[in-house]
Amino acid sequence: MEKIFTVNGEQRTFRFEPRETLLTVLRNNGFTEVKSGCGEGSCGACLVLLDGRLVNSCQVFAATAAGKKITTAKGIGTIHNPHPIQDAFSDTGAVQCGFCTPGMVLASYYLLQHNPDPSDEEIKTALDGNLCRCTGYTKIIEAVQLAAKRMGGYG
Ligand code: FES
Numbered sequence: 793m794e795k796i797f798t799v800n801g802e803q804r805t806f807r808f809e810p811r812e813t814l815l816t817v818l819r820n821n822g823f824t825e826v827k828s829g830c831g832e833g834s835c836g837a838c839l840v841l842l843d844g845r846l847v848n849s850c851q852v853f854a855a856t857a858a859g860k861k862i863t864t865a866k867g868i869g870t871i872h873n874p875h876p877i878q879d880a881f882s883d884t885g886a887v888q889c890g891f892c893t894p895g896m897v898l899a900s901y902y903l904l905q906h907n908p909d910p911s912d913e914e915i916k917t918a919l920d921g922n923l924c925r926c927t928g929y930t931k932i933i934e935a936v937q938l939a940a941k942r943m944g945g946y947g
């Protein structure tokens with residue numbers, strides 16, 4: 793099948809099989825910042841925003857995302873023009889292998905949009921669907937606190 797998607801503000805036409813997931817279709821079309829981890833909805837590596845809602849793209853059929861607005865981590869900031877959350881992850885050393893980072897950044901972005909001044913406990917709750925094998929999470933929590941401070945409480 794062939795359908796039109798809006799990814800990071802750009803309209804794209806993707807061809808795919810009816811049962812392919814949004815994760816597979818995004819990665820097959822170059823959006824490799826969306827990481828493929830567990831494939832069963834429990835690691836958060838594949839997070840995207842779908843019409844502003846955080847979803848694990850491995851759990852969504854691509855066909856159901858057609859016509860909706862999809863935002864990946866590159867849609868909120870790039871290496872040359874990073875979002876304050878991405879800068880904060882880098883500045884606090886919250887990135888090691890980087891595999892979890894796009895999902896962590898998107899989950900943090902969603903949190904700060906809805907709660908611009910979160911407590912450590914609220915950050916832990918917001919990120920509890922995102923697994924990181926490297927950092928021990930402390931620096932990730934620091935990164936989100938730093939981003940919240942730099943963003944002045946306006947997610
Ligand atoms: S790959 Fe989707 S939640 Fe792990």
Ligand code: FES
Nearest residue numbers: 889892924925926
């Ligand atoms: S930085 Fe390696 S999994 Fe999080």
